[in-house]
Amino acid sequence: MSEKEFLQKYNVKDFDVPLVTVDSVLFTCHEDQLKVLLVERSNHPHQGQWGLPGGFIDLAVDKTLEEAAKRKLKEKTSIEPPYIEQLECKGGADRDKRGWSVSVCFSALIAYQDCQAHIESVSDAKWHFVNELGLLDLAFDHRAIINTALERLRQKALYSIVPAYALPERFTLPELQKVHEIILGQPIQKKSFRRRIEQAELLIDTGEKQASGKRQASLYKMKKSSSEYRFVRNLEA
Amino acid sequence: MSEKEFLQKYNVKDFDVPLVTVDSVLFTCHEDQLKVLLVERSNHPHQGQWGLPGGFIDLAVDKTLEEAAKRKLKEKTSIEPPYIEQLECKGGADRDKRGWSVSVCFSALIAYQDCQAHIESVSDAKWHFVNELGLLDLAFDHRAIINTALERLRQKALYSIVPAYALPERFTLPELQKVHEIILGQPIQKKSFRRRIEQAELLIDTGEKQASGKRQASLYKMKKSSSEYRFVRNLEA
DNA sequence: CCAATAGTGTCTATCAGACATTATCTA
DNA sequence: TAGATAATGTCTGATAGACACTATTGG
The missing domain is CATH 1.10.10.10 (Winged helix-like DNA-binding domain superfamily/Winged helix DNA-binding domain)
Structure with missing residues (x-):
């Protein structure tokens, strides 16, 4: 079979594939505290809980993973963060009730002043003090992701x-x-x-x-x- | 709709999803040179070209991404490498002719002596001098991934x-x-x-x-x- | 004993920590 | 002018670079 024939016949949906999302840990500094942007989930699973801003890749729109992450962040902050880097990729059979899932995680930084106005206008997004996350029940493994992002950010500060x-x-x-x-x-x-x-x-x-x-x-x-x-x-x- | 109902109805294949693979850059040292393990691709696309050891996640078998990467490496080396870490995640619309694809990349190290015998017995896997990759036409964006892995390894050596x-x-x-x-x-x-x-x-x-x-x-x-x-x-x- | 490799002694240079001092601003 | 914050001076200590030196092995 030629490559051309192969590609014509190929259909992703013939296989069992994991679901893929991008999620971002967006940090800022305000009131002498580190804050992280969280979004109140409007859909199942974990409806109503706080989670990281992110979501599914739009195959028709997003050219790369980073673009997808930026697009999701822009929806909440109105602008793209001046700094964004890949953090890690979490994947497993049990981390999402919908099935085997992969989350490509990014870590990003932004100035509070540059997006606060817009964030206040978005009803489901809010800055949370990093030091006070202990009280919250976060969606998926998002707490672990935030901790990894924090650790990396601390290293970078050094x-x-x-x-x-x-x-x-x-x-x-x-x-x-x-x-x-x-x-x-x-x-x-x-x-x-x-x-x-x-x-x-x-x-x-x-x-x-x-x-x-x-x-x-x-x-x-x-x-x-x-x-x-x-x-x-x-x-x- | 309750979460239970939501989950019952949920089917990944109702959505456009990217294809997901894991790929590993496995390094070793031998003859005073750095080497990387490459595999001759038996299937389309890029049939016959050299590429990184890796492949699709087996949702029924692999519990995590790292497990999937280790399983693929074990097929070629007979053992799991003593060191493996996530490197980066490459994703995009154009990097794979089959469609929007995501590759979760790992960087790993192993002793030459610990796997050489088995690698020689596997007809499609071979150590390549890192310094001589210039001549090869590698599959996908695997050359870029190797370069990223090299850069990271150099940092770690420091x-x-x-x-x-x-x-x-x-x-x-x-x-x-x-x-x-x-x-x-x-x-x-x-x-x-x-x-x-x-x-x-x-x-x-x-x-x-x-x-x-x-x-x-x-x-x-x-x-x-x-x-x-x-x-x-x-x-x- | 010689050649080669393993391992140590020691001086210098660089740069972070500590903390005192000076400079510049507003009230 | 006083008080606060910004910025600098300078000493100490830790550790990497440089390189000479000693130690241990096989032939």
Whole structure:
């Protein structure tokens, strides 16, 4: 049989296939706390419970998995997050009552200010304090996914400035340090933090200042590809 | 509608779903070179081309994605690799001629000695020098997946001793250093390498020695969970 | 004893931690 | 001017790089 014939006859539905979803753990920083976006499920299974924003891939619309995840996030936040990366893929026979299922999970960051207005207008989406998830009964294995995302984000806070994407495009160094401290759950030496960022030349000084009450702090923005930079030496956990 | 009714009516095949495979990049070290296991495809599409060991999930057999990947590897190597981790998930409309497809990719390591006999007995599987893949026309986007796996493995060689899993259970420090050097493509300072492993207490001295020609080297084995250890400071790339 | 490989001693360079100090802002 | 926040100076400590040195083996 030629490949052409083979492809003509091929039909996915002749086989037992798992169901596939994309789900995203979208973090932000607000009120000196880490928050994660959750959605109240309108459909079975787990109707009424909180879960991660996500859903099925639209084969006709989505070109890639990341596009699918972004599309789902955009529905809730109105914009695509400035940072998104694949986290892990969960799959198994028992994680979804509908059958063998695969969830391709993403971890993303966004500035609170950039999407709060829209999120408030969407009735089923809400920021939740990461520290207070203990009380909630989350859908599927979404709690475990959030924990994995948190762990990864903590690692990144130790060796990169990826957490900057939880801030607006322009931000001050004290703000950035605060975000790292919130993620890590502990204070960082100001000098160490600034020194390494300066030395690696990861930020651009916009020349502007931010009046935050007392002495004004310089406003910076990320250089392109600064998020890929990895410090040789980690901050201590 | 109750959840029970919903689940009774639910049928995956009522929806357009992508096809899902698992694929693994299995590395080993041999003849001072990094090698990757490839399989000659017996079926369409890409019949006759080399590709990663993998295939469809057997919903009746596999409990998780990792189990599916291990099962596929075992078919070619006769054993499960001592190290396997999820690498990334590739998905898109165009990566497979059969339709929208998702590949859950794993990266794994194994000792050459532990599986070479069986691999030689399997007619369609073969170790390929990683440095000589340029000549091959690999199936699907498998070349890109291998490159991602390589990049990740290089990172791990800088901050962990995961590469030890490309060696037999018992190995010498010079052997381990050599594996790291092969992965990194450059020499490492012997003293630095040994110092950090000793200090982190990652290995157990078995008391045995290996006669490799000249002075005998001590044989070590990994401690449990040493593979999760991450040095605070990387080797320099 | 020689050659080769295993393993150690030790100096330097780099960079994070600690914390004191200075600078700049508003009230 | 006082108080607060931003930013810097500088010492210490940990650890990787460099490389010379010693130790142990087989021939």
